[in-house]
Amino acid sequence: MEASKFQQLKDELFVYISNVNYENELTEEFRQKFYRLIELCTFSMMSSGDNFFAQFLIQLKREMKLDLPSALGTRMTKEGFVMYFNPAVFLNCSLLEMQALIKHEIYHIMSGHHIRQRALRYKYSSLAVSLAMDISINQYIVNLPLWMDNIDSVRNSYNVDLKDELTMEQYADKIQEAIDKLKKDANKNDESDKLDFEEGYIKREHDEETVHDFWNINVDFDEQAIKETVKKLAENASKGKLPESIEQLYRELNRKSEVTWKDYLKRLLGTLPAGYKKTITRRDRRQPERLDLRGKLSRHIAEIAVAIDISGSVTDKEIEEIMSEVFSIVRNYPSDITIIECDSDIRRVYKASNIKQIKKKVNTRGNTKFTPVFEYLAKNRLRNHVLIYFTDGLGEEELGITPVHKNTIWVLTEKGEELSLKKSYGVVKKLSNVKVKEKEYEYAPNAIKEYRMLEWSSF
Template sequence: MKSNFEKMTDELYERAIEFVDMATAVRLKGNDKSVGIEVSEEYKREFFSIIDKINFNLIEDEENFYGYFLLQMGREINFEISSPSGVNFKGSKYIIYFNPLLFLKLDIKQMETTIKHEILHIISMHLIRAKECKENGKYSTLAVNLAMDVVVNQYLNYLPPYSATLEWVNVNYSLQLEAYQTFEYYLGKIQTELDLQDENEDGEEHDTNMDEDEYAKYDQEKTHDIWDESDEIDEKTMTEFTQKFVNSSQKGTLPEYMKSFIAQFKNKNGELPWNLYLKKLMGTIESNKKKTVTRRNRRQPNRLDLRGELRSHKAEIAVAIDISGSISDEEFRQAIKEVLSIVKNHNHEITIIECDREIKRIYKVKNVRDVQDRVATGGGTEFSPVFEYLNTKKFNLLIYFTDGKGERNLKSKPKGYKVLWVISGKGDKLSLKNPYGAVKKLSKVEEKNKANMLDLKDVMYDGYSMNNQQPII
């Protein structure tokens, strides 16, 4: 026997179909596909009374963070979205949208879960990161959607049957994705597989549709399209608004996974982690130029004795490491592996500089196998020797790994290259009054005995660690 809640959702579902049928009839009669679906104010009140019931359940739940977060969100009905719910940012707040034809077919636990799903996307800053990935041009919308859904769905129960879970993606795309990895890990693996198969050998695409009705069709490639309708605001502003939502939602005890999501979000007040910042920085550094006799000098084209310039398509990157003992081998190995992973698609040369009070060693690396054991030292730290050395060379970027303890002022200011400081998990802040670049925090890494040291290919190199097994985003 159906409960009153189930009877109400069934009735609202049937009335939703009537609204769709009326809009379809008008479209056919006037041959006007722009006619939208209009619902009565009474229907909206009754539909959102369902959402109020769910909101109350979430607030009463031990994971009440979701309930208080939902309480701050605007609510809209939208038959155009290809998932039960969706979110975007409009008018200084997050709006959650519901497609009644998809949402009302779920049971109440699944309804709660699809709302949790949207909120996890928000605090993972996926709305911003999805836009960045698409603008990059390397990743398809489908790969981005699948990767982000896999990340958040691993922490949720009572998912709708067609959800993009880790198991679903592994089966449908012939992958062996590992659990609790980072967004970048999933995105890379999924995009590679999509590039390889593009379509099935018989020409049929993967079937992710729930049914064939135009407005009741779940389409994985379009599930987050509504994100693109967010107001055009800068990342910093959106982060500040999200921070307010998160702060107002923490009313009780948080589950461990939620603590990690929020800790990752709050890291450096919501700024991008150092590795993501480095990825953005890589697109801004200019490669060195080389002289050529095949091109005239641009400023003085009539001077045939002056050589022109061509891009050498290779930029010089210095990775400085504080060897005073404040940064562990684990931290540096993990970090340098991430650096190499980020620059692998660019023609850049990496130079490692080991320094305490003075530079001890300089050598070049092409891959992680070239990284040498650090020189033993027990002295203090000065940053200036590295800058003095780089100022005599042609470098484009310096990445300096340190616990932050050193001089207050540099003896030599950087000339012609960008600087990124990465503070050790043991460090607090950079001692320099003027860092001449961005300062980011290195994620904490579990210390291991050398006898039990993992091979580098087994070491996690991105994201926030949850008991060293569940990195977020």
């Protein structure tokens, strides 16, 4: 591709977009030429050794979104991932910056951020989550525009000590603490810096706080289906040598994964009847000739009991993370969630409908016994509940009662431990599949060194 041809087309499009204010003013000719510019950018990536990213992009549907508060972004739809471009921001970038931004979005997809960020939004602000996702991948990308955040800029802006190569979950926790401290010191309000835009008005600047918000529109997708989609995209793009950091993510995608407690819970949702509702579309079974009587249909609700072994090593923070996952899973279902804290006896039982209602666990010194929880469920006739029992697994060998409820999911919180019960009356899973791990999405350690060298050589 001739550089002059690309630059000429870019300049022409930039002049045009600079003189319009609303999306409906864009002509079809502009749209066609803009997509041609994206093609030229893609061909340039192929010729410069970035074949994986070019082949990945070719598989994505591309659309314009001029109210997008950044140059581009991605969203999962029923047809797959779509990459959205805002020409008003994108055309301000050089060719190398455009390529870097495309890589940035593909790193989001490969890292599973569209899935992983959902649970974090129950705990942290949009800004903290957005910054955490971006700096966790921007460490591995050179030539990003100056307005894109990196570890150094976040360190300086929020006065927070951040190390390289942490997970997005770890960054979110540290950044939120820094944001809360700054707001407390400055007595700022969350909404003070937000701006309202007229509908249809073109946005021309990057806004880190809101750039990923549109990911959560139409989010009724199966996580495993999304992972399979990403895996297929990566397989089709992985012809030839892969960047070292992408190769790590590619191996992660291809690693065979067992069914987690979250996956198992999702399979059970919507199958647990809780009472009945009247309907005019079904006649009463006992008196079908009586047209004045309404029939009944089962009312489905997610009834969940979460038992927490407070004699074990589960911390308050881990309880919060666990419950964030539970609330994320049941968000689209009518739900009834009961928290049961138990060691050798039931210590506290309470209801919770959101993460803010989760209480710090009661501190006791009792041993672990499983039977009291099963007795509580039987005594209170919680037959339709799914029991999720978080424990280190070290309790009785036999339950003192036969369970009366429908399903039990044992989640072991201690690595290497086994459930002490000879008969579990349910499925046994490991918490390690859902806990935040130090290197859950581990990139190649040399990638950062390469980034630093390229970064300094560009000056």
